[in-house]
Amino acid sequence: MATSGSYTTTPLTRIVWGPGSLSQLPELLDALPHVSGSTSSDGPRRALILTGNSLANKTDVIRRAEQALGPRHAATFTGIGEHAPVEGIKEAVRLMEQHGATALVAIGGGSPIDAAKAVSFYIHRESAHADNDDERSFVPIIAVPTTLSAAETTQNAGFKENNKKTGVSHRSLVPRVLLLDGDVTRHTPERLWLSTGMRAVDHSIELLYRPDVSPLLRGTWLMAMRELFTLLPLSKAQPDNVDVRQRLQLAAIASLWPESRKGALGLSHGLGHALGATYKIGHGITSCLTLGPAIQLTAALPSTGAEQLLALADARAFIPAPFATPVPIGATPSSLLQGKPDLDAARKQGKEVGEAVQKLV
Known part of the structure; x- marks a missing residue:
């Protein structure tokens, strides 16, 4: 039996739960740390919402999230499919740059949440901060899970490329905030x-x-x-x-x-x-x-x-x-x-x- 060991926590800083807590998105976005050494702190954060087609087209959840964010809503990308195909991840990276988004709000199951982690990873890799492992140099994520897969707790981002499961991993990819709204899950x-x-x-x-x-x-x-x-x-x-x-x-x-x-x-x-x-x-x-x-x-x-x-x-x-x-x-x-x-x-x-x-x- 191990009589010594260690426990390493992650950059997760806050968990908010309760029916109706989706309305707290603006204040949670404001509390996110800004990228170290960047000029993004000159104004309020704007977020790209990542989700799938079903949640966007068959429910009012994404509309409610957009309304809650108000002017902090940069854009919404609904093209995240099952197992997060890499093509959707690349398109989300492009939209982040196009709309000047500085945060990600991932709404849905494991696929959009893993996709958000991968987007953060690829943006960091191509940025001026690529050699900086400080968690503040990664695009932060707020995860709003609608399933029970718990992908939002890990640093692993699994996605599909060439019909095979692959992925990336870095401790700074763990979402900073988890928003657990039981009412939102009624649509699952x-x-x-x-x-x-x-x-x-x-x-x-x-x-x-x-x-x-x-x-x-x-x-x-x-x-x-x-x-x-x-x-x-x-x-x-x-x-x-x-x-x-x-x-x-x-x-x-x-x-x-x-x-x-x-x-x-x-x-x-x-x-x-x-x-x-x-x-x-x-x-x-x-x-x-x-x-x-x-x-x-x-x-x-x-x-x-x-x-x-x-x-x-x-x-x-x-x-x-x-x-x-x-x-x-x-x-x-x-x-x-x-x-x-x-x-x-x-x-x-x-x-x-x-x-x-x-x-x-």
Whole structure:
């Protein structure tokens, strides 16, 4: 068991939540830091809204965001498709320059949020600040998620190029502000809403057995998993319950609490990246396909570290009925300090976590 370690936070500075919080966009924009050494601080920021066609054409969400921004609204780009094709990212970079936008407001699921990160990355790379890693030298992002994928918490920007998943990563790409408006999510199709909720479940469990993350956050992930198991069925039964949606948004953020990390979380995520880009399957759906079996395989593998295996086994006690029979918290990583832990029992409990995930799916 690691008796030393570290936790590195990200440039995320503020999380705002609550129905109707979309109206706070102007003040959140004003609070963003300006690019270090630039002249952008001479006037108020103006933002480019990045989103997809469905949200723009089938709902009033984007119109409401534009109205909230008022004169701070530089332009809106609605051409971000699933898995964020690179062509849309390049067009958004061009629009940023054309309209003099100095911030990005990404509204939607993982694709527009990842696209915003990629836009910020490419603008920085071509700017006079390319050698400056100061987070203030990157175009800042306000993320307004409408799904539960939690892409807004990471520094990774995945997108599709030549029909393959690729991406960029830099800690300064993490959105500075997260705006979680449960009312906005009412427009998200049920299949997308619930499947991205499974993506959040994927985060909360795969982080437990990833060997290079901070154990400081394990409690956060376990509590997020319990909330997700409880609230996802409730949201399916009561799709118009905004309070449930709001709590699910908070649980999704907790499932992937911000820390500087690169790459896929684990086997389920790695398979999801390959399947999603190749066969045009949303990442929420890929988690429905891969998570349960990936957990069961990880529990069985001799190469899974003892601390990670015990953390996975501990998750068993946080799964509510009817997905698992309630049990007291059992073997935990602290048992490593009390002598040889029962790893066979831990593997059995880990397998039961995979079975419970299958029931939830």
